[in-house]
Amino acid sequence: xxxxxxxxxxxxxxxxxxxxxxxxxxxxxxxxxxxxxxxxxxxxxxxxxxxxxxxxxxxxxxxxxxxxxxxxxxxxxxxxxxxxxxxxxxxxxxxxxxxxxxxxxxxxxxxxxxxxxxxxxxxxxxxxxxxxxxxxxxxxxxxxxxxxxxxxxxxxxxxxxxxxxxxxxxxxxxxxxxxxxxxxxxxxxxxxxxxxxxxxxxxxxxxxxxxxxxxxxx
Numbered sequence: 001x002x003x004x005x006x007x008x009x010x011x012x013x014x015x016x017x018x019x020x021x022x023x024x025x026x027x028x029x030x031x032x033x034x035x036x037x038x039x040x041x042x043x044x045x046x047x048x049x050x051x052x053x054x055x056x057x058x059x060x061x062x063x064x065x066x067x068x069x070x071x072x073x074x075x076x077x078x079x080x081x082x083x084x085x086x087x088x089x090x091x092x093x094x095x096x097x098x099x100x101x102x103x104x105x106x107x108x109x110x111x112x113x114x115x116x117x118x119x120x121x122x123x124x125x126x127x128x129x130x131x132x133x134x135x136x137x138x139x140x141x142x143x144x145x146x147x148x149x150x151x152x153x154x155x156x157x158x159x160x161x162x163x164x165x166x167x168x169x170x171x172x173x174x175x176x177x178x179x180x181x182x183x184x185x186x187x188x189x190x191x192x193x194x195x196x197x198x199x200x201x202x203x204x205x206x207x208x209x210x211x212x213x214x215x216x217x218x
Contacts, residue, residue, distance in 0.1 A: 086124065107130075
């Protein structure tokens with residue numbers, strides 16, 4: 001039943017966003033199509049209006065959630081802006097260790113849903129993977145394409161022994177399950193991965209770019 005035009009369902013944007021999706025896994029996340037993009041020049045969603053030539057850049061969302069929360073509320077509002085860029089590293093609504101399980105699942109669901117909607121509307125995307133515990137791998141990769149470009153971020157993942165261990169173990173699990181053609185990491189190189197995998201590329205995240213600009217007085 002198509003519920004998009006029933007008044008009581010109109011506040012639930014996912015009926016629009018998920019129209020036509022193949023829903024997979026225990027949480028029924030939308031299935032994405034593979035892509036093989038490797039972003040080079042990247043800016044954050046919070047920088048999108050400061051760039052003179054957006055078609056020279058990719059846009060990512062590895063920043064605080066409040067900057068792009070409005071995308072979930074009205075994704076259509078941003079489609080034309082997204083189309084100005086070479087491609088979009090999709091939303092990364094946070095998945096923290098101190099979040100209840102249902103919140104982590106909801107945020108991963110939002111990430112997957114926005115990615116599906118952008119892809120359905122012809123925007124070049126790189127889907128994002130995220131997790132907080134190894135148990136999350138029972139569902140956190142559902143809907144992500146195999147043998148595709150996948151993006152992750154080091155934000156908050158290297159701050160403690162536990163978080164770093166889960167991050168590295170998670171990358172090993174992701175590599176095993178998805179076999180990505182390109183694993184794209186926003187952040188600095190990780191020595192533990194350098195000799196193990198040949199499909200990893202890096203780009204500087206927002207805080208690294210900001211530090212670099214301040215260093216050069218920009």
